[in-house]
Amino acid sequence: MGSSDGFEERFGAPPTHVSRAPGRVNLIGEHIDYNDLPVLPMALQREVRIVLRPRDDSLVVLHNADPAFAPVEFEIQPRLEPEAAGHWGNYVKAPADELARRFAIWRGFDGLVESDLPTAAGLASSSALVNAVGLALAHLNEVEVETPAFAEMMADAERFTGTRGGGMDQAISLGARAGAAARVSFKPLRMRHLIVPEHWCFVIADTGVRAEKSGPAQKAYNLRRAECEEAFSAVRARIERDQPDRPPPSSYSDLLRLRGVDETLALAESVLRGNLLRRFRHVVTEARRVDEATDRMVGAELAAFGTLMDASHGSLRSDYHVSSVELDELTAIAREGGAAGARLTGAGFGGCIVALVSRREADHVLDALRADYYRPRGLTDEVDARAFVAIPSGGATFAPISGARSRGGRDAAAFGSI
Ligand code: NG1
Numbered sequence: 001m002g003s004s005d006g007f008e009e010r011f012g013a014p015p016t017h018v019s020r021a022p023g024r025v026n027l028i029g030e031h032i033d034y035n036d037l038p039v040l041p042m043a044l045q046r047e048v049r050i051v052l053r054p055r056d057d058s059l060v061v062l063h064n065a066d067p068a069f070a071p072v073e074f075e076i077q078p079r080l081e082p083e084a085a086g087h088w089g090n091y092v093k094a095p096a097d098e099l100a101r102r103f104a105i106w107r108g109f110d111g112l113v114e115s116d117l118p119t120a121a122g123l124a125s126s127s128a129l130v131n132a133v134g135l136a137l138a139h140l141n142e143v144e145v146e147t148p149a150f151a152e153m154m155a156d157a158e159r160f161t162g163t164r165g166g167g168m169d170q171a172i173s174l175g176a177r178a179g180a181a182a183r184v185s186f187k188p189l190r191m192r193h194l195i196v197p198e199h200w201c202f203v204i205a206d207t208g209v210r211a212e213k214s215g216p217a218q219k220a221y222n223l224r225r226a227e228c229e230e231a232f233s234a235v236r237a238r239i240e241r242d243q244p245d246r247p248p249p250s251s252y253s254d255l256l257r258l259r260g261v262d263e264t265l266a267l268a269e270s271v272l273r274g275n276l277l278r279r280f281r282h283v284v285t286e287a288r289r290v291d292e293a294t295d296r297m298v299g300a301e302l303a304a305f306g307t308l309m310d311a312s313h314g315s316l317r318s319d320y321h322v323s324s325v326e327l328d329e330l331t332a333i334a335r336e337g338g339a340a341g342a343r344l345t346g347a348g349f350g351g352c353i354v355a356l357v358s359r360r361e362a363d364h365v366l367d368a369l370r371a372d373y374y375r376p377r378g379l380t381d382e383v384d385a386r387a388f389v390a391i392p393s394g395g396a397t398f399a400p401i402s403g404a405r406s407r408g409g410r411d412a413a414a415f416g417s418i
Helices: 007-011 091-102 127-140 147-161 168-175 216-242 252-271 275-297 304-317 325-336 359-374
Strands: 017-028 040-054 059-064 074-077 108-116 180-185 190-195 202-205 339-346 352-358 387-390 397-400
Touching: 007 040, 007 108, 017 168, 017 202, 017 304, 017 352, 040 127, 040 168, 040 275, 040 387, 059 091, 059 127, 091 127, 091 147, 091 275, 108 127, 108 180, 127 147, 127 168, 127 397, 147 168, 168 180, 168 190, 180 275, 190 275, 202 325, 202 359, 216 252, 216 275, 252 275, 252 359, 275 304, 304 325, 304 339, 304 352, 325 339, 325 352, 325 359, 352 359, 359 387
Parallel strands: 059 108
Antiparallel strands: 017 040, 017 397, 040 108, 040 180, 059 074, 180 190, 202 352, 202 387, 339 352
């Protein structure tokens, strides 16, 4: 992947730069980034890659190597008109709109995008595209921003598409280090890089069911976020009533810091009912699992990390209602095939699972997934693309193509690492 083939035929001159941003797999900490609680993702070897040539005007002209996606063309300006819901152009316009609101950017580019990330599969292909376009525009227009601030900008940018997402995907795709996962915490955005133990292997397997954020999955996702806000407000209101002299907690992390998980849960059980209680319970127990998983990764305790992944999946299924028959089946097959633990990854409603496997068991688990999930469904083509071992990879880069002569922009990645 990543060749410049077809660029010159489309644009009449060779490309000069490449802007690339990886997808990610979230190891644990699902649906809590938008509650500003820490999460534990790692960047993947699969990525969105744009070969490009700066223009002398404000047009962004982006073709997609996949003919299913028609070319996008627009002029950089603040308050861009969105495309129809679900159009891939919204993920291109999102960073242009955001950067144009904040900086005097004017230089556009001709680009050709390629990706080996499945879309709507929970591997953050959307944020990889937002980051790759954003990084290109920032470099070409000499916008200098540190990685954490830039990641926050790209998270704000992506909300242009209508999904009220958190900031995990943009942060890990920009700030990851090869060989490591990262504990990402928010407000302020921070990344603690954790070496993935040598004998650990994370296997990703795609259900083949797409969870398009532009369709029903977006509505379900935004609803979960609203439910978390409502649940938190109700608990905070009770604390305010009971302790009128003290400032009430301002966030989930504030609440957990003040009371701990068990006391917080006991309080919530006396305030909340039904789905609001379930959502709240998922959020606070998942936060605890992330803390424990961080320690288990540092200690290279594979079985214990796997147990936490299983518990996370159970909570996402029973309390958060974002799993599916296929996700449950794939996780069960992975466990039976020898995984230490398995869970859905990303927003759910379809998409992928991630399983933790000791390196010597990886082939065994992959064989089990092929035999028991893909073969009975006739999904044997491209099976290596559907189930594969994740390689913890480095973050996004912008670089000149060697031998090419550029106009505008600087030549090296300019963002300091977090
Ligand atoms: P996916 O499913 O990869 O799009 C989404 C959000 C994350 C996070 C996860 C659930 C966006 C761009 N991404 O990821 O912020 O909330 O769901 O943990 O909205």
